[in-house]
Amino acid sequence: MTSQVRGVQLARLLGQWHALPGRRRSPDYAALAAAVRGLLADGRLPLGVRLPAERELAEALRISRTTVTAAYRELRESGHLASRRGAGSWTMLPGTHRMASTGLWTPLDDRDMIDLGVAALAAPPQLVPAARAATEDLPHYLGGAGYHPTGIIELREAVARAYTERGLPTSPEQIMVTSGTQHALDLVLRLALSPGGGVLVESPTYPNALAALSARRARISTHGLAMDDLGWDADLLLGSIRQARPKLAYLIPEFQNPTGHLMATELRERLVAAAHAAGTDLVIDESFVDLPLDGTPLPPPVATFDRHSRVISIGGMSKPYWGGLRIGWVRASAPQVQRLAAARVGVDMASPVLDQLVAVHLLAEAATIVAARRAQLAAQRDALVGALAERLPDWRVSVPRGGVTLWVELDGPVSSALARAAEEVGVRLAPGPRFGLDGTLERFLRLPFTLPAADLVEAVGRLAAVRYDLDRTGRPQWREPSVIA
Ligand SMILES: Cc1ncc(COP(=O)(O)O)c(C=O)c1O
Structure with missing residues (x-):
């Protein structure tokens, strides 16, 4: 059985969609389509659910039906919606997507995307020799x-x-x-x-x-x-x-x-x-x-x-x-x-x-491999912490003594909005609410330091640019999270 999202539910998920970054430059229907894509990208709107009928969503959002029609058309064209006459429209993702380890969807063909949704390192150089030796044992x-x-x-x-x-x-x-x-x-x-x-x-x-x-x-x-x-x-x-x-x-x-x-x-x-x-x-x-x-x-x-x-x-x-x-x-x-x-x-x-x-x-070879991983992670962590201090000094970071992630307290409850805006400039984020229940933790963001330092510094630069944009387009009215952890 297909699950369905009702007009009021989708309107609630969309929140202040018309106030999101890029809004000034794009017409209503495009902003609405972008907001739906954002919800799909950060997992808040599941795949394979039936969206409300155009009229129902128009009423829930208090906008014209033609705007919803045009937004649905754009979503169909971008591969985010499948429709069958008389049966409705279902959410989907364009063909070339894979699931990242955080449950976020990653386009395979986007080489410029810096993926901070995944907190894991590339393989160590010892992997290929280990695989060869394993075939000898087989x-x-x-x-x-x-x-x-x-x-x-x-x-x-x-x-x-x-x-x-x-x-x-x-x-x-x-x-x-x-x-x-x-x-x-x-x-x-x-x-x-x-x-x-x-x-x-x-x-x-x-x-x-x-x-x-x-x-x-x-x-x-x-x-x-x-x-x-x-x-x-x-x-x-x-x-x-x-x-x-x-x-x-x-x-x-x-x-x-x-x-x-x-x-x-x-x-x-x-x-x-x-x-x-x-x-x-x-x-x-x-x-x-x-x-x-x-x-x-x-x-x-x-x-x-x-x-x-x-x-x-x-x-x-x-x-x-x-x-x-x-x-x-x-x-x-x-x-x-x-x-x-x-x-x-x-x-x-x-x-x-x-x-x-x-x-x-x-x-x-644990001792050698793990020692190299620790050194690499410490250097990358320090590069990330340094870039944040320089470019986003209002964000609060406590420096972890191990692991692979920073848990950053943002300067407002904007984590999901930031993740949507960051996607537009080629940075994929796992926003705070993904780490809690019921859409809380909007004030937080997880930043892994598993990518090379240069990528981390570049990502922080891009985030700083869109964080500034979020303010200039008017800060969206987010519900105060009921739990701050
Ligand atoms: C706390 C925690 N548990 C489990 C996993 C999943 O690990 P695996 O790839 O071994 O399934 C992860 C991966 O990010 C993790 O962070």
């Missing part, structure tokens, strides 16, 4: 059927060793290899959460985790992170766990995405105790654990404090190595791993053997 596996629902033993051993080296003794039986961290999260949710179950998440948090939780029909509540200092307010966080007793809490304690915060040791210990007392399972996403910068020491893994199998850790290769590898894992008790493997065979049976072998070779 014959060893070809005599079997190739299905390893918990992963090949070499990789499980390597991942278990890395946990043990971090001070958390781990056996290979406690590791299940997945096709990425996102897959790990999805599997854990399948096992640990029934539809309607309560889940506590940070706000802001990683958008695709919210998507996975929504897919499980979780009842999501949030813990708002502070902008600076340590991020988590211990009393509030532990208080919500004690009072709401959620079935599960999903947290990113190491260089949280998007804020970059690092959770202190003491809170880790108290968190596990509170979760145990409340009967809450903790799903700890360690995606960024390999990426402390400036020699920042890492607290012990959250699972170190676990005595009752309350903590399930998930992690993967995407951030320190390469997202295209699609290798992640779950660390849990051995019986939990067995249950996860049983759940997994109903989904994808196992991860590709060749990719797992590539991962084994990369992990064998």
